[in-house]
Amino acid sequence: MAHLGVADLANIAQAAYGRELRDVVRLHGGSKKGVYRLTLDDGTTGVAYVWRTSEDYWPAHEQDPLFGNASGRDLFLTAHTALSEAGACVPRLVLVDSDVVVIEDLGAEFLEKLLDHDTEALERLWDDLGAVHQRTSPRYGRPSALQPADAPPAPDVVLHRALGHLDACCERVPRVAAERDRLETQLRQRHAAIEPRTAYGLIHGELGPDHVLVADGRPVLIDIEGAMFFDVEWEHVFLELRFGPHYRPVPGLDPARMSFYRLAQHLSLVEGPLRLLDGDFPHRDAMREIAEHNIGWVLDC
Numbered sequence: 001m002a003h004l005g006v007a008d009l010a011n012i013a014q015a016a017y018g019r020e021l022r023d024v025v026r027l028h029g030g031s032k033k034g035v036y037r038l039t040l041d042d043g044t045t046g047v048a049y050v051w052r053t054s055e056d057y058w059p060a061h062e063q064d065p066l067f068g069n070a071s072g073r074d075l076f077l078t079a080h081t082a083l084s085e086a087g088a089c090v091p092r093l094v095l096v097d098s099d100v101v102v103i104e105d106l107g108a109e110f111l112e113k114l115l116d117h118d119t120e121a122l123e124r125l126w127d128d129l130g131a132v133h134q135r136t137s138p139r140y141g142r143p144s145a146l147q148p149a150d151a152p153p154a155p156d157v158v159l160h161r162a163l164g165h166l167d168a169c170c171e172r173v174p175r176v177a178a179e180r181d182r183l184e185t186q187l188r189q190r191h192a193a194i195e196p197r198t199a200y201g202l203i204h205g206e207l208g209p210d211h212v213l214v215a216d217g218r219p220v221l222i223d224i225e226g227a228m229f230f231d232v233e234w235e236h237v238f239l240e241l242r243f244g245p246h247y248r249p250v251p252g253l254d255p256a257r258m259s260f261y262r263l264a265q266h267l268s269l270v271e272g273p274l275r276l277l278d279g280d281f282p283h284r285d286a287m288r289e290i291a292e293h294n295i296g297w298v299l300d301c
Contacts, residue, residue, distance in 0.1 A: 002054070004036060009048060009100075013038050016046060016095035016102040028283075032056050032071035032225075037105060045105040047091070049076065052099055066141060067161060071225055073101055078144040079227035086202055087131035089220045091213075106220060112209035115246050125212060125219040126248045129235075133201040137229040140200040146229065154200065154231050155260060159191045162264035165271040172274050173295055183263075186301060190260035197254075203228060203235035208242035233257035237265050263301055269294040 003026040013021035016038075023039040027047075034055035036048045051072050077096065084090050091103035111121060140154050141147040151157075166184060170177035204211070205226030213220040233253055240247045241262075273287040273294075281287060 004034060004050065009036065009038060009050075012048060012095065012097060012100050012102060013040060013046070015097070017044070019044075038102070045107070046094055047103050047105045049073075049101045049103065050099065051076075066147070066157060066228070073099060074144070075142065075225040076101060078142065079224040082135070082143040082202060083132060083204070083221060083224055083227055086135040088128050089218050090224060091220060091222065106213050106215040108213040108215035108220065110210055111212035111214050111219060114214055115209055115243075118214060121214045121217055121219050122246060124217070128219060129204075129207075129239075130250065133203065133232045133235070135202040136199045137202075138199055140228065140230045142228050143202070153196060154234075155191055155194045155257065158234075158261065158264050159187060162187050162267050165264075165267040168271045168275070169267060169295075169298075173270065175299060176270070176295060179299060183267075183298065183301075186263060187260070190256070190263060193256040194254070194260060195256070197231065200229040201232040201235075203230050203232060205230075205235070207235065207239060209246075231257055231261070234261050234265075237261040241265065241269075263298070266294045266297045266301070270298060 004024060006021050006024050009024055010021045013019065017040055020041040021038055022041050025037045025039075027035040027037055032051075032055075034048075034050035034052070036050060038046045038048055040046075056071065073096070080090050080093065091106060093101065093103060095102040111118070111125070114121060137146060139146040139149060139151070141151075163184065166176075166180065166187070170180050176183070204221060204224060205228055206223065207221070211221065211223045213222060231254075234257075236249070236253055237258060240249070270291050273291040277284060277287050
């Protein structure tokens with residue numbers, strides 16, 4: 001996959017800063033959009049998010065309107081507004097174009113590298129997330145596209161999705177296929193234990209320590225396009241998984257939802273990385289490791 005260069009983004013830099021663009025570097029990690037550091041002729045920098053087909057490593061796939069390929073300028077902008085209004089720190093907008101957004105370059109470290117010693121930033125993150133999760137809606141969905149009042153309950157949506165992931169995993173992983181009946185029973189039993197709910201919290205949707213920058217002690221959320229109103233347990237299962245011993249549980253979480261969503265997310269973290277490997281995503285060993293780790297969890301559940 002060819003990356004963009006100075007000639008491709010010179011006009012964007014000029015519109016954003018009124019200066020000449022000297023250098024462009026594609027930053028590590030983006031699988032659905034291109035993330036580029038722009039270096040201007042005076043040495044200052046910015047970051048451009050580019051949503052184009054040429055920047056998306058994911059193979060063509062049937063789109064899930066809720067959990068599908070959460071990518072695009074409009075999703076980013078609505079999430080940016082919703083999260084900032086709820087009290088989270090997000091990067092400052094510099095320029096909004098048709099398929100590009102330029103944000104401030106915080107020049108910050110990822111929280112992933114600071115977990116063992118920056119307890120202040122971590123504690124502030126948990127406080128910020130608590131405030132975000134308190135922002136509620138009677139319907140779930142993207143902030144700009146809430147599901148209708150008669151939509152299926154959120155756990156039903158997850159069950160349908162998880163059964164699809166189980167089928168896909170069975171096609172790719174014989175060890176999972178051998179346990180298919182047991183795993184489907186587990187999903188259905190955990191789903192059946194969930195009581196109805198009428199309010200949903202605002203969540204980031206995919207928040208790991210690699211999606212948090214720390215700038216001047218502030219945790220700043222990035223990769224925010226997946227933000228939505230949903231069961232906060234969905235977020236907490238992912239936080240628990242990604243932050244490990246640094247995760248801070250909160251009172252009031254529904255243990256039945258936590259149990260069901262754990263299995264559903266681990267199945268997703270097998271299916272997604274293996275599907276990504278169908279394309280030309282460059283960091284292939286990392287995806288294989290993620291899939292293998294989650295296969296082990298699923299088989300042990």
